[in-house]
Amino acid sequence: MQGAFDQGYFIVRSLLGAEEMQALGSAIDRDEGIRAHAFDIGDGEGRSSKLSLWSHPGSDVTGMLARCEKVAGTMEKVLGGEVYHYHTKLMMKEARTGGSHVWHQDYGYWYKNGCLFPDMGSVFIAIDKTDKENGCLQVIRGSHKLGRIEHIMVGGQTGADVARIEEAKKVLELVYVELDPGDALFFHANVLHKSDRNDSDRRRWVFIISYNRASNNPFKKHHHPCYTPLHKVPNSAILECKNIDDITGKDFMDPSTDETIKPEKK
Template sequence: MGEFVRTTDGTGYQYTDNFIVTDEVKEQFHRDGFIILRKFLDAEEVTNLRTALEQDRALEDYHYARDDGQGRQTKTVNWSHPGDDITGMIGRSEKAAGTMEKLLGGEVYQYHAKVVMKEPFTGGAFIWHQDYGYWYLNGNLFPDMGTVWIAVDGADKTNGCLQILPGSHRAGRMDHVKVGDQAGADPERVELLAKLCPLTYVQLDPGDALFFHCNLLHRSDQNHSQNRRWAYLVCYNRASNDPVYKHHHPNYTPLIKVPNNRIKECGTKTSTEGKIFFQGPKRDRDLAIEVLERTA
């Protein structure tokens, strides 16, 4: 994928309570398609989040897996609406939602949130894709969307960290095709863009966060290491970009933002109340078959 391979080591902004989305930060986001906030969650917050997720029964009850086309899978839990537990407080916090509003230029709501779990030696890969490659098909007419990708565990080249093509979002949405259970961007177009947008490995410490645009091309390798790689993601949509189709993610639902200190106040609380869990591609197919059999 191009001659030069880079990492994000030594880059990004150090997050503090005084962090401001300046014109410089906005310019970088619009130019590169992403920014990194180091220590976005402090040591206590990320420890509480990790503990909460590890004891959360929902990760076992609602997870699904997508085949990577190479015999491996990564477990994912995906839900709509933030709720009032620690995951919800992070998604509703000023430092997450408020920062994304400034980057996207207007009010946002939670499109969905998810936990991605790449287990040691077995975690699968994700092929090159844009989130908007399929969010567009859900009726979101404009790419006024973005994701906050938070490292629960350390993420590096050895355990399948995210890879990106900086600036690729400016090429616009690309056609996507099915590969296994995944949707991937046009490989020829990706190859051409990689010559201009050097492949970059997003190496993050626990608590670091990547804020990225929905058209940024990204992928990740399988986890061949002994180190787990879990991540918590919150995906946002501009309120003005209300989907024109009803689908499995929510239409505009006002997001009640909270001060950052509410994250610590939650401790390790988890709850399924108010959340609507996505059942995954296989379960959706099974349900569809069941309905057809009942109505045949």
């Protein structure tokens, strides 16, 4: 299973079934729940996306998703050992207004959080259909083998060295990751990825769960959690969970504490 990251990523179609997607939607569509903690991230070009980010999975439906075998268990297999929940994001690009995200590696900034090794990865789950028109994710196949690239602030985001990106694109394949609702992209923390703005009449919401190897515990405290044991649950826990509104214990991020982004001022 560790060879699954040979290209830096892989796609699992229909990771979540229709009933599981309905349960997830019930949890995130509520204005007073997870979305109440959202903030805007500008793209430096007059547009923005909304982001909610939390440190601990919790015991609601979204927590069961982050703790289940087909998500957390799969990430343990591809990373080669015990993992813990680093954070989860609800990323919301609204129709006609959703901003772009610059080329970056997640480890480009997780490195600065005290993680010595890139033994980290994320699961990108499509809530809506994602395609070129509404700003789907783009990845550079095999770019995790480049190692960590220097990152700087670009607009309100942390982005990778543009000149290095252009050279990488000459020798590596650019892939548009188009997904249907419930499809998932598992990708390594050093994979270069970006997304364009949403120029369509459709929203583009995605759910992104990130994990760190337990053996890669950060050597300093920061705004993301240090090692916290992850209590995995069977896949059936997603549908068995009746908690869609109690978000106790998730520890939502205050964007003012994260130096890798500049939230837009209202």
